[in-house]
Amino acid sequence: MKYVSTRDKNARGVSSAEAIKTGLAPDGGLFMPESIPSLTEDDFRSLAVLDYPGRAAFILSLFLDDYGIGRLDGYARESYREERFPGGAAPLRKVSDGLFSLELWHGPTCAFKDMALQIMPRLLSGALTMTGERRTAHILVATSGDTGKAALEGYRDVPGVKITVFYPRDGVSRMQKMQMTTQEGGNVNVTAVEGNFDDAQTGVKRIFSDGAMRERADRDGTFFSSANSINWGRLAPQIVYYVSAYCDLMNGGAIKYGDTVNYVVPTGNFGNIFAAFIAKKMGLPVGRLICASNSNRVLTDFIETGVYDRNREFFKTISPSMDILISSNLERLIFSVAGAETTASLMDELGRTGRYKVPADVLAAVRETFSGYSADENETRDEIGKLFREDGYLVDPHTAVGFRCAEKYFADTGDGTVTVVASTASPYKFPADVCAALGDPVGSDDPAEALNALSAATGTDIPAPLARVLTLPVRFTGSVSPDKMEDAIFG
Numbered sequence: 001m002k003y004v005s006t007r008d009k010n011a012r013g014v015s016s017a018e019a020i021k022t023g024l025a026p027d028g029g030l031f032m033p034e035s036i037p038s039l040t041e042d043d044f045r046s047l048a049v050l051d052y053p054g055r056a057a058f059i060l061s062l063f064l065d066d067y068g069i070g071r072l073d074g075y076a077r078e079s080y081r082e083e084r085f086p087g088g089a090a091p092l093r094k095v096s097d098g099l100f101s102l103e104l105w106h107g108p109t110c111a112f113k114d115m116a117l118q119i120m121p122r123l124l125s126g127a128l129t130m131t132g133e134r135r136t137a138h139i140l141v142a143t144s145g146d147t148g149k150a151a152l153e154g155y156r157d158v159p160g161v162k163i164t165v166f167y168p169r170d171g172v173s174r175m176q177k178m179q180m181t182t183q184e185g186g187n188v189n190v191t192a193v194e195g196n197f198d199d200a201q202t203g204v205k206r207i208f209s210d211g212a213m214r215e216r217a218d219r220d221g222t223f224f225s226s227a228n229s230i231n232w233g234r235l236a237p238q239i240v241y242y243v244s245a246y247c248d249l250m251n252g253g254a255i256k257y258g259d260t261v262n263y264v265v266p267t268g269n270f271g272n273i274f275a276a277f278i279a280k281k282m283g284l285p286v287g288r289l290i291c292a293s294n295s296n297r298v299l300t301d302f303i304e305t306g307v308y309d310r311n312r313e314f315f316k317t318i319s320p321s322m323d324i325l326i327s328s329n330l331e332r333l334i335f336s337v338a339g340a341e342t343t344a345s346l347m348d349e350l351g352r353t354g355r356y357k358v359p360a361d362v363l364a365a366v367r368e369t370f371s372g373y374s375a376d377e378n379e380t381r382d383e384i385g386k387l388f389r390e391d392g393y394l395v396d397p398h399t400a401v402g403f404r405c406a407e408k409y410f411a412d413t414g415d416g417t418v419t420v421v422a423s424t425a426s427p428y429k430f431p432a433d434v435c436a437a438l439g440d441p442v443g444s445d446d447p448a449e450a451l452n453a454l455s456a457a458t459g460t461d462i463p464a465p466l467a468r469v470l471t472l473p474v475r476f477t478g479s480v481s482p483d484k485m486e487d488a489i490f491g
């Protein structure tokens with residue numbers, strides 16, 4: 001299986017190991033498999049009797065054929081083992097009749113990013129071996145909170161790799177900051193940037209594109225690599241849980257093979273929901289894919305009108321991981337429905353003007369599969385309270401956006417198809433906001449108090465990894481100004 005750039009109309013391909021090692025295509029496009037493998041009914045029946053690592057190894061082997069299924073099975077067993085994902089990697093919970101929650105946050109950092117960032121470091125390590133790379137990969141991450149911690153936890157002590165994470169000093173929650181500054185591992189570095197997320201992000205991009213920096217890294221026997229969701233190595237593992245949820249619905253008797261299922265995905269960068277789209281193209285019987293946004297409804301508007309326009313007011317919400325106006329992975333969808341030439345010209349327009357409009361036939365193809373809905377802050381808080389009161393189900397603000405959008409879709413369409421909402425974070429990652437939404441505000445901004453208050457208010461348990469963070473010593477206290485981030489890298 002070869003990988004081609006979304007912007008290359010000559011479709012020159014590279015191996016999956018090469019695509020994972022380099023992350024981004026040389027022309028600035030994103031890597032896509034040149035064809036999408038398909039799953040037969042027999043495949044579904046075989047997958048249904050496997051555990052999560054077995055399902056992951058099989059599906060990944062269709063895309064990453066140069067790795068071989070034996071190696072992938074080893075990676076998956078290691079990544080998703082019980083100790084890292086107590087109770088299983090992607091359990092499906094029934095919330096009410098025909099409505100299920102796919103809980104993707106039982107990993108070491110309590111957000112869905114673990115599903116990919118536990119296995120991606122192994123995929124990278126394997127890629128370094130397969131491509132004969134002798135240098136150490138230095139992963140650079142700018143984070144607004146969840147990605148940084150999940151990447152640190154995934155890459156810690158992985159051979160041949162080191163990682164530096166930059167977070168905005170005053171732009172992450174106290175819980176998120178504690179999770180990162182107490183990070184364990186011998187190959188990790190965490191530095192605060194005296195600025196906001198954009199300053200950190202701009203600094204990382206500057207370092208990536210600076211020839212002198214690259215040469216300096218090379219002299220040190222290293223090269224820079226990225227861990228964000230434009231890398232195919234992060235996207236591919238996310239396809240697995242949509243197929244896995246379908247198998248679990250079959251096993252539980254909620255559906256029989258061939259019945260369609262809707263998936264609702266709380267969306268920021270369009271990575272998670274794009275993985276669902278790939279699963280559909282592989283033959284997963286999907287009804288609608290419902291793209292759920294918070295007040296930053298750039299994608300809702302796109303699906304409604306065909307105009308993608310990031311020149312708009314930016315809202316800081318209680319679902320911060322979806323506070324995104326640049327949904328990078330949408331480029332992959334455009335490529336899938338319109339091809340490389342159209343993608344290259346639309347992305348050029350986006351770079352110049354911050355806006356593009358897709359042709360009518362492209363919009364029609366998008367709308368054939370996707371519905372877009374958004375939930376504002378009041379609706380999100382209201383949904384947290386409602387789900388807990390009516391269904392005894394506790395969700396975080398991102399997941400609440402998903403459930404509210406599902407309800408709006410049902411109300412609009414009367415569709416009674418079995419529906420799965422992707423639950424993307426533990427409510428304990430946002431304890432103060434969840435308590436407030438339940439009508440039980442926490443009096444202090446101390447993370448320990450907020451965790452205890454949520455547990456007391458709901459009779460649920462604090463996830464062990466978050467309780468543990470409170471007991472760890474702080475290791476990383478350094479900060480740099482945005483123009484001095486280089487110093488944190490070469491120290």
Ligand SMILES: *Cc1c(COP(=O)(O)O)cnc(C)c1O
Nearest residue numbers: 267268269270271272321424425
């Ligand atoms: C990253 C994140 C999302 C958005 O996922 P995308 O792949 O960027 O669309 C949603 N919820 C949570 C909790 C996240 O951390």
